[in-house]
Amino acid sequence: MASQPPLSQPALRVLLVTEDEAAGQLVTSLAREEGDRCEVVSTVADALTSAVLGLDLAIVDLSADGGAALALPHHLASSFPNAVVHVLVDEAHVVQGADALSLGAESILVAPLSGDAVVRVLGDCRARRLRTREVTTLKTKLSLERRRLEVYDRMVRFARGASHTDAVRAIVEGVAALSGAGGVALYAAFEGQGECVRLAAQGSASDLPATCPPADLSRLVQVRQARVLPLSAGQGEIGLLVLDRAPPAPEPEVAAVADLATAMLLLVDRQEAPSGAPARVLPSRYFRDVAERLLTVARRHERRASVLVVTHGVASSRRDDLTREVSESVRTTDALSVVDEGDVLVFLPETGGLGAQTCRRRVLAHLLGERRHRGRRTSEPRSRAALGAGTATFPHDGENIKDLISLARSRARDEARSAVHALALDVISLPQIVDALIARPTVDASPRSPCPLDLPLPTLFALVSHACRAAQRGGEVVVTTTLRSGLGGFAAAARQVTTPRVLDARGQAGCEDLEVVVVEGEHGAWLCCGRVVGERFRGVHAADRLLGDLLCARLLAARSGDAG
Known part of the structure; x- marks a missing residue:
């Protein structure tokens, strides 16, 4: 009894x-052992008739039919481009085999035919057919994925930029x-109604009622053998999706x-939300x-x-309050936020590095304002929890959301260990901060911790320019x-490269010999602050964005006039 080929290896149609x-x-016995179908003919006419039923592999003896079989490699290769043609010749007629190769044959087999040669050509043909199937499958999947991405792209563009009617139609x-x-209907559900x-x-779902209780809608679509999919978000059920005549x-x-x-639908709702409403919190x-x-x-x-991550040490019972505070600080038209692993994530479309830093400062100012409103920190561990916020910008900081979140979270946790928190710098004046x-x-061993700096002034100015x-x-x-x-x-050193914002703080007591520079880039920040003693500078430098924000705020508060 012939064995059956595995499902991944379909039977071959072999012609000898x-x-x-x-x-x-x-050839017949070896092919049947592999579960393949083999047909043996002796004339060119019979070969062409048999090949019409399908052909994967052909072995042509060039001496068959009085030598007329030499024409078969060309006919079979042109009529069945996916078929593999081998020719069989004896040692005295190898030259005819070379002619057959030029006519479309794959290789030459030398008579008498051996079992090893037959098994090899059968295996090669089967492997080639499997590769062809895999390539076809991958091309189909790639085409479907490309179509899926085009649909996603269109839905996102409509959801963010089109009118409400066009946006929901694009979703459907x-x-x-x-x-x-065959038909799709999108229903909105409203809390308390x-x-x-x-x-x-659209399609066969166009005759569904314009308004209907959810229970009645479920019974109605059951009669039609359609599917109802609830659309749920963090605030509860926001709608229903009806799929009519959908394939399994x-x-x-x-x-x-x-x-x-x-x-x-959440994006569309946010487009329609009033400007003062908080952003929705997505799962x-x-x-x-x-x-x-x-x-x-x-x-x-x-x-x-860009992605913004706010890390905190508050108790789990207060995480909802923190999330609400963050959602009130971001724009409803371009931000999505979600609580993930205890941190608050905010996605900022169409936002570069400096724009993300502006959003970060706004969120921190709002959160710190809320904390001050509730009272000063005490010695209780919960009240000493430090806030940190970090950003990451596509494409420079990462190509996917996972990498962006990971980098932003790392920066947020570094900021939570900032010297601003460790030394309580946010409650003292500018000269006190520098001293x-x-x-x-x-303060600690982190890469962003301030480090001492004692340099001659020319060397320091070259460092600032660099x-x-x-x-x-x-x-x-x-x-x-x-x-x-x-x-x-510092101002003169910075002017060699860019146009700095120069603030005069000499009018404040203790700032006469003070030097401060804060360099804020899209993907990092660097600061240097200290005092000039003779021809040397003694101070610190750090890659601490939160400390840089604090120094800029103190300079703005202490300035007696702008220059530059």
Whole structure:
């Protein structure tokens, strides 16, 4: 009994053209052992007739049919481009084999035919056919994925930029394209109301009612053998998606379609929300899915996007309050936030590095303002929890949402260990901040901790120019410096590279010999502060963005006039 080939290895159709009965029996027996079908003929006419039924492998004895079989390699190769043709010749007629190769044959087999040679050509043909199937499958998957990304792109663009009607229609059309359903309807559900309102519908779902209680809608679609998918977000159920006449699909694919519709509907809702309303808080899976799609759009159109992570040490009972405070600080039109692993994540589309830093400062100012309003910190461990916020910008800091979140979280945790928190610098004046840093330069062993700096002034000014030049290579840069009498100082060093913001703080007591420079780039920050003693500078330098923000704020408060 012949063995059956595995499902991944379909049976081959083998054609042997020969007048040698021994060769015919050999090929037939070996092919059947592998589960393949083999047909043996002796004339060219019979070979062409048999090949019409299908052909994967042909072995042609060139001496068959009085030598007329030499024409078969060309006929078979041209009629069946996916078939493999081998020719069989004896040693005296090897030249004919060379002619057959030029006519389309794959290789030459020398008579008498051996079992090893037959097994080899059968195996090679089977492997070639499997590779062809795999390539075809991969091309199909690639085409489907390209189509899926085009649908995602269109849905995101409509959800963010079109009118509400066009946006929900784009969602319905996208869901129909992804699911293959004959009809799709999108309903909105409102908290505290017993009615669902149809936002858009197409195909066979166009006759569904415009308004309907959720229970009645479920019974109605059950009669039609359709599917109702609830669209749920952090604040509860926001809508229903009806798929009518949808082909069978795995549950993960159906869930992915529902998740995408939820995320797009949330984007549409945020476009329609009033400017003073807080941003919606998405569950983690919705947040990451929407963020990845928006990154795809940014990559395609060479745009920027950023991620902001706020890390904190508050108790779990207060995390909802913290999330609400953050959502009130970000813009409702361009930010999504979610609580993930205890941190608050904010995605900022169309936002570069400096724009993300502006958002970061706004969030921190709001959170610190809320804390001050509740009272001063005490010795209790919970009240001593330090806030930290970090950003990462696409594409320079990462190509996917996972890398961006990881880098932003790392920067946020570094900021939570800033000298601003460790030395309580946010409650003292500018000269006191500088003196405290000089007295205790190394707060901890982190890379962003302040380090002592004792240099001659010319060397220091060269260092400042180099820092400004390095920051400028990474994109936009903002430099803030103090004003010093004469031609020297940080301001003069920074002017060699860019136009700094120069602030005169000499009018405040204790700031006469103070020198401060803060270099803020898109992907990092560097600061240097201290006092000039004779021809030397004694102070600290650090890559601490929070400390740089504090120094800039103190300079603005202490200035007696702007220059530069």
